[in-house]
Amino acid sequence: AQSVAQPEDQVNVAEGNPLTVKCTYSVSGNPYLFWYVQYPNRGLQFLLKYITGDNLVKGSYGFEAEFNKSQTSFHLKKPSALVSDSALYFCAVRDSSASKIIFGSGTRLSIRP
Amino acid sequence: DAEITQSPRHKITETGRQVTLACHQTWNHNNMFWYRQDLGHGLRLIHYSYGVHDTNKGEVSDGYSVSRSNTEDLPLTLESAASSQTSVYFCASRGTVAGELFFGEGSRLTVL
Numbered sequence: 317a318q319s320v321a322q323p324e325d326q327v328n329v330a331e332g333n334p335l336t337v338k339c340t341y342s343v344s345g346n347p348y349l350f351w352y353v354q355y356p357n358r359g360l361q362f363l364l365k366y367i368t369g370d371n372l373v374k375g376s377y378g379f380e381a382e383f384n385k386s387q388t389s390f391h392l393k394k395p396s397a398l399v400s401d402s403a404l405y406f407c408a409v410r411d412s413s414a415s416k417i418i419f420g421s422g423t424r425l426s427i428r429p
Numbered sequence: 430d431a432e433i434t435q436s437p438r439h440k441i442t443e444t445g446r447q448v449t450l451a452c453h454q455t456w457n458h459n460n461m462f463w464y465r466q467d468l469g470h471g472l473r474l475i476h477y478s479y480g481v482h483d484t485n486k487g488e489v490s491d492g493y494s495v496s497r498s499n500t501e502d503l504p505l506t507l508e509s510a511a512s513s514q515t516s517v518y519f520c521a522s523r524g525t526v527a528g529e530l531f532f533g534e535g536s537r538l539t540v541l
Contacts, residue, residue, distance in 0.1 A: 322471075341455055348527060349432065349469075350530075352530075352532075357534075357535075358534060358535070359519055359521075359532035359533050359535055360519070360521075360530070360532045361532070361536045362529040362530070362531070365529055366520035366525050387491060402502055406471060408530075410531065415460075415479070415526060416474060416487070417462075417474075419464075419471045419472040419473075419475075421469060421470060422471050
């Protein structure tokens with residue numbers, strides 16, 4: 317069975333500092349990995365995905381994520397945080413042999429000025 | 430621009446009533462999904478469809494049903510609403526099996 321874990325409910329970072337939001341996964345086949353962001357009272361918006369190829373994936377709003385197969389992780393990163401990055405972030409995974417996408421429980425990112 | 434819309438955005442209903450949440454997408458996507466979002470649980474899959482007349486149960490399908498009579502719409506029906514179904518519901522669609530999901534803005538349902 318596929319699963320995804322976001323071990324931190326909340327991450328607090330000062331504006332201008334680098335940020336990391338953690339995600340680990342478990343699948344039986346090759347993973348398709350996704351990050352989404354949710355602003356208050358809005359639907360989820362796609363940030364980036366890893367399907368195959370380069371382990372470092374670049375996405376929207378300056379975010380990037382690194383796929384690490386040995387650690388089964390797909391952490392979201394940004395070199396310099398903005399206050400406007402404050403939102404709820406979801407990691408999601410899909411087994412290449414399945415078709416459903418499973419979401420983590422979400423991490424609330426708070427960027428202080 | 431193509432989009433995915435949900436209605437109503439907010440609804441209050443009483444226990445035992447039937448409720449239908451609408452989802453309409455203009456992406457022409459075959460794959461459509463319904464999720465519910467609750468604190469501490471993230472998003473949980475209720476039902477999904479890979480095309481017209483195809484429907485499948487997700488991990489929390491009890492008490493819910495869907496039908497797919499055309500490509501654009503996947504309405505979600507609560508046959509007899511329960512307080513445990515108070516939640517925010519999101520519809521999403523996907524164009525390819527490796528593609529990302531496109532989400533609607535959500536429908537907040539309160540069952541009293």
